[in-house]
Amino acid sequence: MDLALFYFLILGFAVLMYVLLDGFDLGVGILYPWFDQEGERDHLMRSISHVWDGNETWLVFGGVVLFAAFPAAYAGILSTFYLPIILMLFALIFRGVAFEYRFKAHRSRPYWDFAFSAGSATAAFCQGLILGSIVQGVNASHIQLDSWYWLSPFAILTGFSVMAGYALLGASYLYMKSRGRIQQHAGYLAKRLILVVMLAMLLVSLWTVLSSEDIRERWFDGMNFLYLSPLPLLTILFAVLAWQGLGDTAHEIRPFWYAAGIFALGFVGLVVSLFPYLMPNQLTIWDAAAPDSSLTFLLVGIVIFIPLILAYTLWGYRVFAGKVEDYQEGY
Amino acid sequence: MELDTALLSRLQFAFTVSFHIIFPSITIGLATLIAFWEGLWLKTHDPRYLQLAKFWIKPFAITFGMGVVSGIVLSYEFGTNFSKFSDIVGPVLGPLMAYEVLTAFFLEAGFLGVMLFGWQRVGRKLHFFSTVVVAIGTWISAFWIIVANSWMQTPQGHIIVDGQFHVASWFDVIFNPSMPYRLTHMLLASFITATFVVAGVSAYYLLKKQHMAFAKKGLSMTMWIALILAPLQALVGDHHGLNVKEHQPTKLAAMEGIWPAEEERVPLLLFAMPNMETESNDFELGIPSLGSLILTHSFDGAVQGLKAVPPEDRPNVPLVFWSFRVMVGLGFGMIGLAVLALWLRKRGTLFSNKPFLAALAVFTPSGVISVLAGWYVVEVGRQPWLVYNLVRTSEVVSPLPAERVLFTLIGFVVIYTLLLGVYLYFMRKLIKKGPPSMTHLEEQLIGMKAPGYALAWVKNLKHEDGEK
Numbered sequence: 001m002d003l004a005l006f007y008f009l010i011l012g013f014a015v016l017m018y019v020l021l022d023g024f025d026l027g028v029g030i031l032y033p034w035f036d037q038e039g040e041r042d043h044l045m046r047s048i049s050h051v052w053d054g055n056e057t058w059l060v061f062g063g064v065v066l067f068a069a070f071p072a073a074y075a076g077i078l079s080t081f082y083l084p085i086i087l088m089l090f091a092l093i094f095r096g097v098a099f100e101y102r103f104k105a106h107r108s109r110p111y112w113d114f115a116f117s118a119g120s121a122t123a124a125f126c127q128g129l130i131l132g133s134i135v136q137g138v139n140a141s142h143i144q145l146d147s148w149y150w151l152s153p154f155a156i157l158t159g160f161s162v163m164a165g166y167a168l169l170g171a172s173y174l175y176m177k178s179r180g181r182i183q184q185h186a187g188y189l190a191k192r193l194i195l196v197v198m199l200a201m202l203l204v205s206l207w208t209v210l211s212s213e214d215i216r217e218r219w220f221d222g223m224n225f226l227y228l229s230p231l232p233l234l235t236i237l238f239a240v241l242a243w244q245g246l247g248d249t250a251h252e253i254r255p256f257w258y259a260a261g262i263f264a265l266g267f268v269g270l271v272v273s274l275f276p277y278l279m280p281n282q283l284t285i286w287d288a289a290a291p292d293s294s295l296t297f298l299l300v301g302i303v304i305f306i307p308l309i310l311a312y313t314l315w316g317y318r319v320f321a322g323k324v325e326d327y328q329e330g331y
Numbered sequence: 332m333e334l335d336t337a338l339l340s341r342l343q344f345a346f347t348v349s350f351h352i353i354f355p356s357i358t359i360g361l362a363t364l365i366a367f368w369e370g371l372w373l374k375t376h377d378p379r380y381l382q383l384a385k386f387w388i389k390p391f392a393i394t395f396g397m398g399v400v401s402g403i404v405l406s407y408e409f410g411t412n413f414s415k416f417s418d419i420v421g422p423v424l425g426p427l428m429a430y431e432v433l434t435a436f437f438l439e440a441g442f443l444g445v446m447l448f449g450w451q452r453v454g455r456k457l458h459f460f461s462t463v464v465v466a467i468g469t470w471i472s473a474f475w476i477i478v479a480n481s482w483m484q485t486p487q488g489h490i491i492v493d494g495q496f497h498v499a500s501w502f503d504v505i506f507n508p509s510m511p512y513r514l515t516h517m518l519l520a521s522f523i524t525a526t527f528v529v530a531g532v533s534a535y536y537l538l539k540k541q542h543m544a545f546a547k548k549g550l551s552m553t554m555w556i557a558l559i560l561a562p563l564q565a566l567v568g569d570h571h572g573l574n575v576k577e578h579q580p581t582k583l584a585a586m587e588g589i590w591p592a593e594e595e596r597v598p599l600l601l602f603a604m605p606n607m608e609t610e611s612n613d614f615e616l617g618i619p620s621l622g623s624l625i626l627t628h629s630f631d632g633a634v635q636g637l638k639a640v641p642p643e644d645r646p647n648v649p650l651v652f653w654s655f656r657v658m659v660g661l662g663f664g665m666i667g668l669a670v671l672a673l674w675l676r677k678r679g680t681l682f683s684n685k686p687f688l689a690a691l692a693v694f695t696p697s698g699v700i701s702v703l704a705g706w707y708v709v710e711v712g713r714q715p716w717l718v719y720n721l722v723r724t725s726e727v728v729s730p731l732p733a734e735r736v737l738f739t740l741i742g743f744v745v746i747y748t749l750l751l752g753v754y755l756y757f758m759r760k761l762i763k764k765g766p767p768s769m770t771h772l773e774e775q776l777i778g779m780k781a782p783g784y785a786l787a788w789v790k791n792l793k794h795e796d797g798e799k
Contacts, residue, residue, distance in 0.1 A: 050447070051444060053440040061437070063410075064429040067429070071418050071422060074425070078409075079414035082411050082412075093401070094746075100392060100757075104757055294422040301429070301430050309433070309438075316441050316442070319445055
C-alpha cells in the first residue's frame, strides 16, 4: 500500500479517536448549563477528570501526524484557518484549567463553571467551523489568508452540528456513568439530542450534495449510491437503537456505543466525500505527502506504539470503570 | 506605525513558548521527586515520604495541567504562524514531534489519571509504577523536543530537495552535535528547578514554624540533591558552552560580548552594555584573559567575535549577553546555597538559620528564571536564523494580515497573564493549606488495605506531629 494512503488512514483514525473521546468530554462540558445543582456539576466533572488529558492528546497527535506526513497541508490548513484555530485553542485552555482549579476553588467556582462550559462549547463550535470550511473548500487556486470565508452560513451550521453531536456523546456517556436523577436527566437530554443530530446530519448532507458537483457525483454517479447506502441506513438504525437503549437502564452502556457509531458513520461519509483531498480541489494526499524517508521512519513508531497506547488507554478506562459515585476521593 | 506580521508572529511564539516552558521545567523534576518519595515509602514504610509525595502531587497536578494546555498551543502554532517553515522542515521536525506524542504524551496522559485519582483503585505497587511511568514520560518528552530544537541549532543529516528539507540519515538528525549537551543541561535544569521549589517551600514552613517535621525532611533531602546537581550543572554548562563555541560561534560571541572578528586574551565580562550601533561594549568591566582561559583553556586563546559576520547575521546582543549572565549568576547562587547548607548541616543549624531559610524561600523560582534566561540565550542567540545558517526566520512566517496576529497576540497576553495569576494564587493556597495530616493519611491507608506495621508507624508520627 502506498505510504500516503496509509498515513491518510492513520490521520483519519486519529481524528476519529479524537472526536469520539474528546467529543464526549467536551459534550459533558456543553451540557453543564442543563445540570445546575452543585452536586450534579461536581459529578459531571469527576466523570471525566481522569481522562480528558488523554483524550485531548489525540488532538495533538492528529496535528503532528498532519505535520509529519502532510507538511504542506499542515501549513496550508492551519494558516488558512488561523482565527478559528487560535480561538479553539483559547477555549481549550479555559476548559482545561477549569479541571484543575474548580475543585480547589470556593468563591470563584461559578467562574470556573462558566470557563468549563463556555470553553467546551466554543472549542466544539470552532472545530465544526473548521470542518465545514474544509468541506466547502477554497475556490481560489491560492490560499487567501486574509479572507473570512470560514465564517460562512454552511460553516456555522456545521459548527452547531458538531456541538450537538458532542453533546449527544456526552449525554450518553453520563447515562452510562451515573445513577438516579442525573442518569434520567442525561437520558432525557440524549433523546432530544438524537433528534437534533439526525436533523443536522440531514441538513449538512443535503447542503453538501446540492452545493458541490464533485461530491454529488461521488455519491450518486452510477451505482455509487447503492454501494454507499449502508452509511445513511446504518446511521438511522443506530439512532433508533440508541433511542430504545435510552428507555431501558438494563442496557445503559449501549446508547453511548450507538452514538459513537453514528459519529463514525458520519466521519466515513465525510471521507467518502473528500477523498483524496486534504483541501478540496487544492491539495491531495499525494501532493502534500512528506518524502518516504520521513514516512517510513515514523511508520515504525506508529506500528509499535499505537497498539501499546490503545492497550494502556483501555486499561486506564477500566481502572475507573463503573459509576462515578463509586470513585473514592481524588488526589 | 506599520505593523509587521513577522515581528508579531515572532513575539507571539516567543511569548507562548516562554509561558509554556515554566511548567514542564517544574514538572519534569517534580514528577521525578514524587516517584522517588513514593518509592522510598514503599521500601521503608516511613509515612513521612508518603506525606511528601501526597502533598507535592497537588502542585504537580496544577502545574502539569498548565503545561498541557499551553503545550497544545505550540503544536499548532508552527502551522498557524510559520506556515512556510512548517512546509519546508516538516519532513524533519514533524516525525520527531510525532514520536514525542507517541512515546511521551500518551504515556503521561494514560498513567496520570491513575497517579492522581487512582490511590484507592489500584494496588500500591501499581500506583508507584504509574508514577514512575509519568516521570519517565516527562523525560522522554524532553528528549524529543530537545532533539528537534538541537537540530535547528546544529542541523545535519538532511538534504535539500526543491527547497524542502529531506532526511538522509535519521541517526545524524537525532544525534546532532549539540543534542547530548542540551539534553543533559535541560534535564539537570528541571531537576534543580523542582529541587529549589521544594526547598523554598520547606524553608518557608520552617520560617513560619509550621509542619516542621515534614519541612525538615523536604529541606534536608533537597539540599543533598542540590549539592550534587548544582555543581554538576556548572560543569555540564561549561561543556555546553564549548560546544556552542565550536558550532555556533556568533551566539557564543554574543553571550560573551566579544566584538572583534577574532580576539586573543578575551576578558571575562562581569558587566557591559553591548552596543549594536557602535559594535562595541559600553561600561565594560571584566577580568582580563579569564574568558580565554574558560573558553580555550589557555590565557591567550583566540575566540571568534561578532564582527566575523555581517550585522544582519547577528542576534540581539544585549539580550543574549544579559540572559546568559542572569542564568549563570543564579546558577552560582544555587551552588552557594547548597554549599552553605552543607556547612550549616555540620553545625546543626540547617533548620534554624533564619537568613539561610529566607534566602532559600526567595530562591523558590530561581530555577524557573534560570531556565527562561537559558532558553533566551539558546533561541535569541540563534537568530536571525530559524535553522542555523540555513533558514532565516523572517522568510518563513505565514503571510497573515498583521492586525489578525496582533489580535491573537493580545488575546494570548491577556489570557496567559490571567492564568499565571490564577496559577500563583492556587499554588499559594495549596502551600498555605499545607501537607495532609497523619490522621488523613491513616484514613487513606486503611482504604488502601495497608499492612499493620505501616499503620502503626503513621500512628506514631501522628503523636509526633501533635495530632489527636
